Amino acid sequence: LRQKVEQARGRPVETLDGTPINLQLNVGLNLERDWLDELDITGVGLYRTEIPFMMHERLPTEDEQVEIYAQVLEQFKAGTVVMRTLDVGGDKPLPYLPMQEENPFLGWRGIRMTLDHPDIFLVQIRAMLRASIGRDNLHILLPMITNADEVDEATRMIKQAYYEVAEEHAEITLPVPQVGVMLEVPAMIYQMHAIADKIDFFSVGTNDLTQYLLAVDRNNQRVAGLFDAFHPAVLYALKQIIERAKTLGKPVSVCGELAGEPGGAILLIAMGYRTLSMNSYTVDRIRWIIRHSRTSDLEAMLERALAARTAQEVRKIVTLTLEQAG
Numbered sequence: 469l470r471q472k473v474e475q476a477r478g479r480p481v482e483t484l485d486g487t488p489i490n491l492q493l494n495v496g497l498n499l500e501r502d503w504l505d506e507l508d509i510t511g512v513g514l515y516r517t518e519i520p521f522m523m524h525e526r527l528p529t530e531d532e533q534v535e536i537y538a539q540v541l542e543q544f545k546a547g548t549v550v551m552r553t554l555d556v557g558g559d560k561p562l563p564y565l566p567m568q569e570e571n572p573f574l575g576w577r578g579i580r581m582t583l584d585h586p587d588i589f590l591v592q593i594r595a596m597l598r599a600s601i602g603r604d605n606l607h608i609l610l611p612m613i614t615n616a617d618e619v620d621e622a623t624r625m626i627k628q629a630y631y632e633v634a635e636e637h638a639e640i641t642l643p644v645p646q647v648g649v650m651l652e653v654p655a656m657i658y659q660m661h662a663i664a665d666k667i668d669f670f671s672v673g674t675n676d677l678t679q680y681l682l683a684v685d686r687n688n689q690r691v692a693g694l695f696d697a698f699h700p701a702v703l704y705a706l707k708q709i710i711e712r713a714k715t716l717g718k719p720v721s722v723c724g725e726l727a728g729e730p731g732g733a734i735l736l737i738a739m740g741y742r743t744l745s746m747n748s749y750t751v752d753r754i755r756w757i758i759r760h761s762r763t764s765d766l767e768a769m770l771e772r773a774l775a776a777r778t779a780q781e782v783r784k785i786v787t788l789t790l791e792q793a794g
């Protein structure tokens with residue numbers, strides 16, 4: 469496989485009928501560099517900043533964060549890096565910031581926590597901006613957005629941090645980062661128009677979107693059988709999102725686990741998604757499937773999948789298409 473991958477290196481990733489697909493990486497830690505060159509990725513679609521926060525015994529200082537983020541931006545300087553602001557709470561507690569909640573997944577997580585802590589949020593944004601000096605590949609992503617007010621507040625603080633850092637470095641032009649919002653709380657599917665003017669891109673988090681759309685805890689073994697992104701309702705939601713994003717003229721990518729699953733990737737491509745971000749170990753497989761699929765066949769498959777009544781039926785339809793691709 470390694471040999472095959474090497475032979476394919478540097479070629480665009482596209483379907484048999486020429487639909488180009490951007491493959492990107494989800495990362496939380498820095499990766500070995502020589503290994504990266506083989507992946508044919510166009511950048512990092514999701515850098516989870518909570519991982520370095522979890523590895524500290526206290527909040528990392530602004531300078532410590534600058535160093536961490538600069539490494540990531542440098543390592544992937546050939547492409548864009550989407551850095552998500554701290555997304556703790558839910559299943560990701562910080563040991564030094566205890567939260568006791570009966571419903572942590574419906575509680576104080578992601579942007580809700582950081583907007584209540586401008587001290588944490590501003591320091592993080594300042595660190596990202598400082599790390600981006602001399603580079604031009606920083607994108608900032610806001611997790612768990614539930615309403616337009618949060619977007620207003622977060623973008624206001626990003627502007628504040630930008631002016632602060634720009635003033636401190638008057639000798640250079642500070643690159644302006646693109647700012648995006650995660651679509652993972654179902655309500656936002658119906659509010660995309662309300663925030664589109666304030667942001668540059670959307671990114672779909674299928675893990676939480678599935679959890680909240682189906683009201684199934686993504687980590688509870690007892691209901692694990694109900695957590696299924698192939699549920700026809702999830703497919704309809706994903707289809708609506710891409711249609712709305714197109715109408716609004718905003719780019720949208722997918723960074724949830726579904727993008728790294730063979731069946732999920734082909735469903736997303738059939739819907740019209742062209743940027744998929746995934747864990748490094750799934751990239752080879754997804755690239756291979758893309759290169760052995762025809763977009764027109766995938767679109768026909770999607771028609772059938774959307775007519776299915778159950779996730780099981782969707783899975784059967786998708787598996788058949790994957791088998792035909794080899």
Ligand code: PEP
Pocket residue numbers: 514516555652672673674675676677723724725
């Ligand atoms: C998601 O919710 O799909 C996502 C990508 O974010 P996380 O898994 O980190 O919550």
Ligand code: MG
Pocket residue numbers: 611652673675676
């Ligand atoms: Mg999420």
